């Protein structure tokens with residue numbers, strides 16, 4: 585990393601670079617920003633010329649940014665970068681963009697669906713889904729594509745069952761989610777994908793309103809009606825957020841984590857011999873890949889000093905979570921993937937009020953998938969050198985487009 589960290593940081597604001605040089609290293613520009621030790625002013629083409637954007641790269645500064653009410657998640661604020669729930673001015677509101685009491689209320693209405701206890705109850709069903717996908721893969725031709733055979737269907741099937749969304753619609757909603765997170769897509773294309781997803785879920789919710797089913801969406805209808813706060817469109821947006829957040833993210837971690845284990849046979853052997861080490865390994869893999877590295881963004885609602893830089897009211901902040909997850913003051917030797925590290929305080933799920941609602945679910949899915957692959961297909965290997973895999977340099981969530989494997 586020392587050789588790549590020499591990217592010069594000039595006084596004039598630079599365009600924030602997005603692509604990673606390789607899946608195992610953050611962008612060199614971000615490393616250079618972190619070495620400056622304070623938030624750095626950058627530009628972001630998606631916001632238009634001259635918009636003041638701060639790249640925040642220190643672990644401590646990001647925790648402040650994500651945990652201080654003076655930094656708003658409200659994407660209606662002018663100048664907000666494009667996010668999964670829409671464009672400034674063309675806004676579709678979900679909890680990820682709400683602040684304060686409004687956010688707490690909406691989030692609280694579903695937290696009961698994502699508790700550790702609920703996830704434990706889901707464990708046997710997730711195991712069965714993983715086993716079914718692996719059975720199908722093993723019965724099919726070699727090489728198989730790990731992404732379409734396992735990484736995408738597992739979290740997709742799980743979140744669909746949880747929400748009560750028929751999985752038969754998966755081609756439709758997976759393609760729309762993909763479009764939504766694709767940087768190359770135009771704002772219009774993203775927005776169309778977003779609206780199509782919300783409409784699709786809205787129709788489904790209309791059916792459930794007539795006859796509420798025993799799933800997350802059905803239970804929400806009953807509960808919120810009783811409380812007198814039920815609104816059809818709010819639930820459609822909530823369903824949209826959970827569906828998209830619930831499968832694209834975990835799918836990418838399944839692919840990248842599997843790649844890392846295949847690249848490190850000794851680590852894979854150690855986990856195979858003692859699967860109780862998996863939770864610690866999963867935390868480290870989450871830290872190391874930090875796939876949602878640009879997702880936490882905020883707007884300052886007043887002038888704030890952050891880590892030695894003066895952020896003005898209205899300025900946008902982008903958390904560079906990938907490089908922050910290697911901040912040497914928190915993760916010594918952070919460029920090393922150390923599956924026994926115990927990466928507490930890693931920021932892959934964000935921090936503060938908006939910290940990932942589905943993190944318990946994601947961790948459980950990852951543990952089950954890695955454990956089952958290691959146990960059931962000990963000879964699994966990449967069909968091409970892993971450095972040649974088609975990595976997602978073109979998407980808001982990092983990952984692998986396709987992953988040919990054989991055994």
Ligand code: HEM
Pocket residue numbers: 650657679680681691743825826827829830831833834837875876879880881931932933934935937938939940941942943945946
């Ligand atoms: C929020 C990452 C899986 C649902 C977040 C945030 C991050 C993140 C970084 C914070 C965004 C911010 O601060 O603006 C991830 C990663 C995942 C994952 C890396 C998988 C490895 C899931 C799953 C669900 C989910 C499986 C399932 C439902 C959500 C929701 C929020 C969120 C609803 C918004 C929470 C709020 O605004 O209060 N996620 N996520 N995520 N995530 Fe995840």
